[in-house]
Amino acid sequence: MPPQVGIFCLGLALATLPLRAYVIGSDSFDYADGPVTGLAGGTGFDFDNSLANGPYLGPTFSSSDWSSENASTQIISGALRTDSSLGAMREFNGPGPGPSLDETYGAIAADRPVTTVYLCIEMTRSAGVTWGGLALFFEGEDSLFFGVPGAAGGSGQREFGIETAGGGGPIVHSGVNPVAGQTYTMVIAIDTVAGTSALYIDPDLSLPQASNSPVATQVLNPGDGVSSILLNSGGSSHVDWDNFAVCSTWESLSAAFGPPIPVADEATMRHHGKLRLPVLGNDLGTTDPTTLVIDTTPAHGTA
Numbered sequence: 001m002p003p004q005v006g007i008f009c010l011g012l013a014l015a016t017l018p019l020r021a022y023v024i025g026s027d028s029f030d031y032a033d034g035p036v037t038g039l040a041g042g043t044g045f046d047f048d049n050s051l052a053n054g055p056y057l058g059p060t061f062s063s064s065d066w067s068s069e070n071a072s073t074q075i076i077s078g079a080l081r082t083d084s085s086l087g088a089m090r091e092f093n094g095p096g097p098g099p100s101l102d103e104t105y106g107a108i109a110a111d112r113p114v115t116t117v118y119l120c121i122e123m124t125r126s127a128g129v130t131w132g133g134l135a136l137f138f139e140g141e142d143s144l145f146f147g148v149p150g151a152a153g154g155s156g157q158r159e160f161g162i163e164t165a166g167g168g169g170p171i172v173h174s175g176v177n178p179v180a181g182q183t184y185t186m187v188i189a190i191d192t193v194a195g196t197s198a199l200y201i202d203p204d205l206s207l208p209q210a211s212n213s214p215v216a217t218q219v220l221n222p223g224d225g226v227s228s229i230l231l232n233s234g235g236s237s238h239v240d241w242d243n244f245a246v247c248s249t250w251e252s253l254s255a256a257f258g259p260p261i262p263v264a265d266e267a268t269m270r271h272h273g274k275l276r277l278p279v280l281g282n283d284l285g286t287t288d289p290t291t292l293v294i295d296t297t298p299a300h301g302t303a
Contacts, residue, residue, distance in 0.1 A: 022047065022058070022114065024092050024106075024246040026256040031075045036088050039075070040065035040095075044246070047092050049112045050105040057113050064094030064102070064228075079124075079240040080231060082132070087232025089137070092246060104139055108248075109225025110192040117226050119188040120205075120253045122242040123147065125233075127180040130158070132233030134188065138225045144218060146188045146199050148178055150234070160186075162199055162218040174215035176201055183242075187253065195220045209250040 027042030046063045048056060070086035080088060093106025108117040125132060125148070133147015145163040153159035153173030161173040178184065187200040189209065198214035229246075233239040245256035 021249040021252040022247065023252055023256050024108075024117070024248060025063075025090070026243075026245040027090075028243050028257060029075055029078055029080050029241070031078075033075055033077065035068070035071055036066045036073050036075055036080055037068050038065050042244075045090060045092060046094055047106045049093075049108060049114050051113065053101075053105055060093065062093075062095050062102075064091040064106075066090050076240070079242045080244075081238050081240050082231055082233045083235075083238035085232055085234050087230050089228055089230045091228040092226070103227045107139060107225045107227035108190070108192060109138070110223075112225070114248050115191065115193045116248060117190045117192075118247045118250055118253055119190075119229065119245070120185065120247075120256070121231075121244045122183050122185050124183045124240040124242075125178050125180055126237035126239065128235050128237030129180070129233055129239055130235035132235075132239040133163075133231075134186070135230040135232065136188075136190070136226045137228045137230060139227050142230070143221060143224045143226075144197055146186065146197075149173075153177075160184075160199065160201055160215055162197065162216045164218065164221075172216045172218050174199070174201070176215050189214070189250065190220070190226055192220065192225050195222070195224075205250075205254040 023044055024047040025042060025044035027045075031039055031041060040063045044059060044063065046060045048058060048060050051057075066088050067090070068086060068088040070084050072083055073086065073088045074081050082088065091103045091106060092108070093102050095102060108114055119134065121134060123132070131148055131150040133145050133149070135145045136143050143165065147160065148158050149161050149163040149171045151171055153161065153171075153175065155175065155177060157177050159173045160176045160178060161171050163169060163171045185202050187203050187205075189198045189200070191197075197218050197220055199216045200212055201215050203212040231241050243257060245253055247253050247256060
């Protein structure tokens with residue numbers, strides 16, 4: 001991440017950035033105990049993935065926050081706890097609550113620069129929980145649910161799987177039965193161009209995606225994207241959620257909660273072109289924009 005590359009002011013024509021691995025957002029729920037509504041911690045959740053509002057792509061430094069219509073959706077001992085069907089929602093871009101233009105600009109979709117999204121979260125079910133998981137939303141409409149659906153699988157017991165359209169559609173069961181009290185890492189892979197989705201349980205993130213096997217796969221509805229998520233559950237007890245990350249590539253998931261990993265910045269420009277280059281936008285891990293130091297000023301332009 002050469003610090004001298006910053007904001008170039010060289011003319012009027014605009015250039016766009018090459019596609020990179022992005023940590024769209026991450027949250028380890030390190031909040032004081034209490035309601036989750038209005039909390040906007042973690043990193044990111046400020047991702048601009050639209051060219052309709054200009055050529056800029058990357059963090060806007062205006063994060064979304066968690067929202068819930070249920071006061072019992074709380075932070076408990078450093079985890080998000082859900083115990084009803086209302087759960088907690090967060091958009092990929094803020095600050096406006098969805099559906100809004102802010103959410104629309106942050107959507108991952110086939111007609112956007114970034115077309116893939118990977119979501120990772122730790123899930124611990126208590127005894128008495130029936131269903132629970134992560135639902136994908138695209139500009140206010142739900143599409144797929146990943147986790148433990150409401151209906152039992154072929155084993156006659158509840159299984160991890162993928163359910164279509166808000167709890168009423170077909171279910172692809174995995175044959176994997178969740179155990180109460182055990183923490184599982186769920187990874188969800190979405191490719192909006194290929195129209196595919198996949199659910200992984202406890203994958204090895206140090207290995208490539210191709211070296212891990214999904215427990216369930218499902219096609220996307222034509223035109224579906226992802227702009228926000230909802231964590232929710234049902235039954236007589238609760239689910240605890242922790243270490244939530246949203247990234248544009250499989251490889252960036254393992255860096256979501258680690259130290260910053262700088263990635264070189266580059267762009268192709270026309271003669272007399274103009275480019276705004278977010279030097280932290282493609283770096284991995286947890287970054288703090290306020291700690292960026294310019295070691296060498298650029299020979300041309302400003303930083």
